[in-house]
Amino acid sequence: MLLRLATEDDVDAVRAIARRAYHGYIERLGREPAPMGADYERLISAGQVTVCEVDGDVVGVLVLISDPSGLHIENVAVEPNRQGEGFGRALLDHAETEALRRGITRIHLYTNEAMTENLAIYEHLGYQRFAHRTADGLSRVYFEKPLDPEDS
Numbered sequence: 001m002l003l004r005l006a007t008e009d010d011v012d013a014v015r016a017i018a019r020r021a022y023h024g025y026i027e028r029l030g031r032e033p034a035p036m037g038a039d040y041e042r043l044i045s046a047g048q049v050t051v052c053e054v055d056g057d058v059v060g061v062l063v064l065i066s067d068p069s070g071l072h073i074e075n076v077a078v079e080p081n082r083q084g085e086g087f088g089r090a091l092l093d094h095a096e097t098e099a100l101r102r103g104i105t106r107i108h109l110y111t112n113e114a115m116t117e118n119l120a121i122y123e124h125l126g127y128q129r130f131a132h133r134t135a136d137g138l139s140r141v142y143f144e145k146p147l148d149p150e151d152s
Contacts, residue, residue: 001087003094006040006049006061013058014040014049021061021077028114029138035075038063043074050094052078052087062091064098070106070144071099092125096147105147113139 006014018040022033043049043063052060059082063074073095078088099107109127111118119141123129127143134140 001090002053003050003090004053005047006044006051008041008044010049010051010058011040011044014044014051014061017058017061017079018075018077020080021083024080025112025115029112033112034136035063035077038075048074050091050098052091054082054087060087060091062095064095066102066104070108071095071102071104073107073109076109088121089125096145100147100149100151105149106144107147108142108144110140110142113141 018035018038022036025033040049048063048065050062050064051058052062058079060076060078062076065072065074073092076088076091076095078085078091096107099105108130109122111122113119113132122143125145127145129141130144131142132139133142
């Protein structure tokens with residue numbers, strides 16, 4: 001497994017993984033989740049996308065965006081037929097390592113309330129709920145995780 005910054009050559013693979021990974025949520029949400037239509041060309045160009053590659057194939061995607069309150073995980077997605085193999089966990093661990101490398105001690109994300117699987121995963125990984133808001137007509141649960149530089 002190799003984690004690396006995405007390049008312009010990865011745009012199609014990144015977009016395809018996001019579309020497949022989030023497709024199952026369309027019915028629950030009544031529309032496509034935002035990561036399905038994200039501007040991956042722009043995000044990759046800005047150096048905000050990390051991919052997880054196995055045997056030359058991109059199997060996972062992580063989008064990280066710095067903001068005033070820490071490092072925001074905008075998206076983490078794994079090829080559906082590769083879920084459960086630890087790639088999502090590796091990407092989230094990478095996000096924490098990257099935050100600490102940048103001197104950031106707080107990482108945060110949100111997920112839709114209807115994505116119940118995600119709620120359980122983030123809590124299991126030590127993320128704590130800190131807010132519940134409606135934005136863009138969607139009910140979102142916000143999580144954060146304080147990071148200790150001594151753990152790096």
